[in-house]
Amino acid sequence: MYEVAVKAQTNPRPESRNTEATGQVDGELDPYLADGGVRQRRRGGRMGAEGKWRFAMVCSSNMNRSMEAHSLLGRAGLDVASYGTGTHVKLPGPSIHEPNVYDFGTPYGTIYDDLRRKDPDLSVLPLNAVFPLFYSVSASSVGSWYKRNGLLPMLKRNTSVKLAPQRWQDNAGDGVFDMVLTFEERVFDLVNEDMNNREPRLMKSVLIINMDVKDNHEEAGVGAKLALELCQKLQVVDGDWEEIIDDLMIAFEKQHKRKLAYNISFY
């Protein structure tokens, strides 16, 4: 798993090298100056321009699932942004207890370099026990551990999408979204909670949808395709989405055998 589970969050041991690295980075770069960030800013002020929806893809670390969807939706020409809701960006490390932890805002490129630098030769460890998923993919192939488990390629991809992972809760200023898609119930909860804590001023409704997607390469790819389909369906809705959302959800669930849930909040 890319984004380490809740249990891991309580792990008191921080990665000292990581924090160093992020500290550096924070001083140098503003994540919002990345391409994606700028674009979001510019459009942030507008309320759901005519016919064009603004989407937000949210997962836990703004690394895998949300970025995969961001990338795909962006390529499809949708107006999309992506966020994470965790307290930190967490990536798998040498063991389940030693995740790589970064602050939100640390550019993907920096994380990439950092991981490449400290890539351990992990062949000694019983890898398949720790990361069965990644290990099974390419245990025999040559190359670095992080490359093999797909972390580095993922980060490479992310750098082409936007500059740095962004935290949902800290980016209320990004403006109004028409739809927020979360990929995990916990993330869904956090987004809803955050929306409830904001004081509604614009009285502009926002649709928040959750679609559970497992945190791995394959599922993220599948999830992104579904996300694209869902968003495209929503964008072409004639009239208010509030009227058809129930039917749309039911139909989508039936078609893709996925469980969805939605909620309505207000800006």
Add this chain to the structure above:
Amino acid sequence: MEFGADGARWPQLRGEAAESLPPPPPADRGELSSPRFDSSRALRLLREFGTNVTEDLVVLIPNLLSFLKHDDPAVVKQSIASGTNLFAAVLEEMALQINKFGKLDAWLEETWAWMNKFKDAVRGIVHEPGPVAIKLLALKFVETWILCLTPQAHSDQIHPEGKRWRFDTSRLSQFHPILDPVVLEADANRALVLLLDILQSAYTHRGSFLVGTINSLAAVVKNRPVFYDRVLPALLDFDPGLETAKGAHSASLRYSLKTAFLGFLRCPHPAMIESKDILVRQLRALSPGDGIELSIRQAEKMSRNIERASRANKDEPPTWEMPYGDINRKKAAGRSNDGLAMSDGTAKRARFDMSAASNLPVLGSSDYSGVQVDNDANMAHSSDQAILNNGISPVEKMIEMIGALLAEGERGAESLGILVSTVETDVMADIVIETMKHLPEAPCPTVTHNDVRQQNFKSSSSLAMENLPVNSNLTLFSQSEPAVDSVSIPPSDAFVMPSVHDAKRDPRRDPRRLDPRRTVSHASTNSIQVKVETDSVHQTDNLPTIPCPISGKVENYQDPSGDLPQSGDEQYTSLQPNQTVVEDKSELPDVAVRPEPTSEVEAPPDLVVHSSDVDVEMVHQLPSEVTSTDEADNADSEVDPFLPVSAASTPEDTNHDLPVIPSNVELSDKEKISLNKLAIRRIIDDYKKNSLDARFSLLAHLIAQSAADDNIMDLIQKHIIFHYHDQKGYELAMHVLYQLRSVDLADLPGSCTYTSKHYEMFFISLARSLIDSLPASDKSFSKLLCDAPYLPESSFKLLESLCVSEGSNEQIKDGDSDRVTQGLGTVWSLILGRPPLRHVCLDIALKCAVHFQDEVRGKAVRLVAKKLYDLPYATEKIEQFAIESLVGVAYEQGVDTDVNLPSSKEPAAEKFKFDDQETSVSASHIPDAGYSESGSSKASFVSPKQSAVSVSEAKRHTSLFFALCTKRPSLLQHLFNIYGRSPKIVKQCIHRHIPGLVRNLGSSCPEMLDIIHNSPEGSDHLVTLIVQTLTEESNPSAGIVAAVKHLYKTKLKDASILIPLLSSFPKEEVLSIFPRLVDLPVVKFQDALARILQGTAHSGPALTPAEVLIAIHDMTPEKDNVALKKIIEACTTCFEQRTVFTQQVLERSLNQLVDRVPIPVLFMRTVIQALDAFPALVDFVMGILSRLINKEIWKVPKLWVGFLKLVSQTQPRSFDVLLQLPPGQLERVLHKYPNLRTPLSSFVNQRNMQSILPRQILQVLGFFNEPQQAPMSFVPAALQTADATSSLPGATLL
């Protein structure tokens, strides 16, 4: 504050608005959505509405309202959005002004008035159907509205500075009549009810709207925990899986519920902490799994921390709790008793909460009573006290509040109603006592309600009646008022201002209607309700006219009675257990009857209470009420309210209080009945209007009494039927039936026949009219039969006649088939639902299963075989019946199992046994009864009986059996047993059925294989049929092959049985039985041939066509015991299939055959036939002929004949071959066919073959005698003709 100072902020807007819209009078605001405001302009204008409250608003705000009716939904949305922000802002501004100056600017007041109008309009949007997007925003507005108009509980604790809500009433530090916290809170209550209302009618809404509603409710409760007790039950009752009319995504509904509950769980409010268990249970039910457990644990940890923190602060309790410490403590005590179950405890608690809640606003109004003094002199004293005392008691506060509300006029009245309805009884009593201290010396001039009525009764009724009204008065009093919350409240609520707020209040908007406490409070007043009910029921037994005053009463109080349906249920349930008591009491001797007209005269004066009187009256009225009702209440509350026993004891007490009835009027039976009739009619008419379910038991009793009268029964029946669909009719019917039945049982020894006859009559005629008046698809009839207390004998006849759709004897109309379904459906549900009647119903079903009408039978058979047969208690009986029916039709002449089931059962069974024996004994006597093509050979055996059984009869008696066979193949044995001996018709019938049955069973059914293995005598055809069917579509299974082979080897030497299996036989086996196949009739052989050549998919054909031909030729009559004729026929059969036996096939097989030693007898014949079929074979045939010459064909006479024939036919092509013959043979040929000589000679001449041909040949041809005999010229002609004939060789052959 610089009001209006920054009006310049919207200069152009202002100008625009000012010129187009001078501040309009409220009346014509509807016209404001003028075309001048197109969408974009409107939106621009709306966006300019900030939260800045300035004088300009007065000008602009009407636009806000008018935009709510704009055509463009975007404008409407923006209008609500702006309104929502503005609402809070206006309130904030008002609070500021009030707190600062103690008064409001006029413009602000006007703005507020507009805001209120806007509020009402938005409320309308929530209510009415419309786009969900708009309604969602309206919900958000309502949420804001509630939050703004209620005080923030402990603002400092929850919201840090800057994040607090824009406004709440706790921020009002001074009183102002426009922002009276009590009124505002009442308003908020209304808004909450609006939200709760949505959940109640959830099924009519879209899922998204419901999600929004739940979110809003959760938000309200999170911010205002006071509402928790009202919202929680509504949310708990809400079923996220419900099917709404417009579709809802249940996972999302479940999620929003879950979020709401989790939010509650995290909330530190005591009420929520107490209901923790319920919340946790609910959460687990909503989304079981680890995730929820984690959330629950987190929430618990959180609430524990908060609890600990608050315990640490206990020394200085938060200020907001201070004045209500006593109430809160009580509340806590109430809570500790139980959970949230609907018990008396909850009722109490709910009321406590409410009184606490409604008390809260008084907090900040320490000096508003100063204002009140002007308005209401009566209240002066108490308000003075209030100012003086810091530790004001809740009662005093209540009085203050009531005073304040009264001063409000109409607006206040509404709130007062709510307030009063929520006040706890004790507090109410205290209030009354308190106000009594200040009663004027002189008796109150206005007469209270009770007095009016009693006086009326007294004055209008005769002396003999005098006591009754008091009695009935009590009854009707509580009958008409039970909807009101608690016993002490009805008088105040309904009597104080009936004209003011009853007239105004739309019952649907009554905030109490959906108040969850309402049900609760019924429970709490149960003891009294029960008392009332027992009284009334008790009296109805003896006083049939009681309903008259009731209806009169109800007309007067339409509004409160509109609430009754709910409470009716309540009463009804509470009544049930007491029914026996009631009946015991009915022994009482008082059969007193009051002439009914009086009641109508009496009632009207009650209404004369004017709103102007209200404030004066109220205070004076209360005391007089309390003396009567409060006593009862006190008595009640002393008894432990949690013990239901008290309910039983109170009635006794009250009964003793009732005056003894001194004298009675005896009425004749006739009079009684006519009175009954009148009463019933009135009740019915009444509840047609008001749908008062509560009257069911009353009606039932009355009806039971007048059961003898046909008119009444007709009346009631019509009524029931008419109302059957809204369930009222059904319920009434059940009530009546149970009542009749109970009377029946109670009087068992005496008038048993009398009443049971009534029961039966009523039941049957009701059932009949249900059938007649409702469509067949209606389930009511079935439900009636299933639920009725007892089914009389005749009901089965009715049911049966329905099943067979009697009445339309010969033809079944369309509708009747549905009737049959209905009848059978009823039978089915009766069998399931009423075990004692199983067998009777089963008999009906079985009778139908052999019914002569196809329609009926088909349906019944389906029912019996598919459903009933699976029931363990029915299986045996059904099986037996089906077998008997089958055996009967096979052996009997006229079988009449259908008509008299019980009587026919025995003989049929006996015969069956007898025949069974006979079969085994006589088997040896009929050795060749085995197989016959169409069963005709059997016909002679049974011919005498044949005429007796018609086709339809046979069908009728066998269809059930066949249906059962599908379920239990072992039954097939019976079929085989009877098959051999059954008449032709029955056989045909069986033949028709068998394929379908066998197909259903499949080829691997062990029972069937067993039977095939040892098929009984005479069933060969059946077996063949089965085997055929089985192999029709798929390859036969190994089991069936083995079984059939066994059969073939042991008993049945007929190879035709093997035909269906041939395709799966290997080559050797086919070859071994091939002669037997050839020996079969041509048709069968064709079939066999087809199967042999077809083979199975994976093994290919057993024999190739060439092999088949060879096999045929290899047979000899002597060796294989097959007539030559049969072999020839087989050959012909092959040649007929020219697509299979192609030229190549023939070539191949002939090539092989020619090498056989000896050459097969039929060889030449086949060659001739082959050439016949394929003339192109001629070259090939010439080759064959040459080979034959080499084999000295002339030595085999049979073939030699054929050879010559062929040669003669194929001339001149055969000349080459002819010339190969030895001279001796050639001579013989020429001798036999002299006409060959000339063409042959000319052939030799033409080819100049004299030089190559041996001399002897030439001699035979006679060349040496006349060498120039054949002129060159005619040869071509001869050749031509020869060619021509050779193309038609068959013309001369054979």
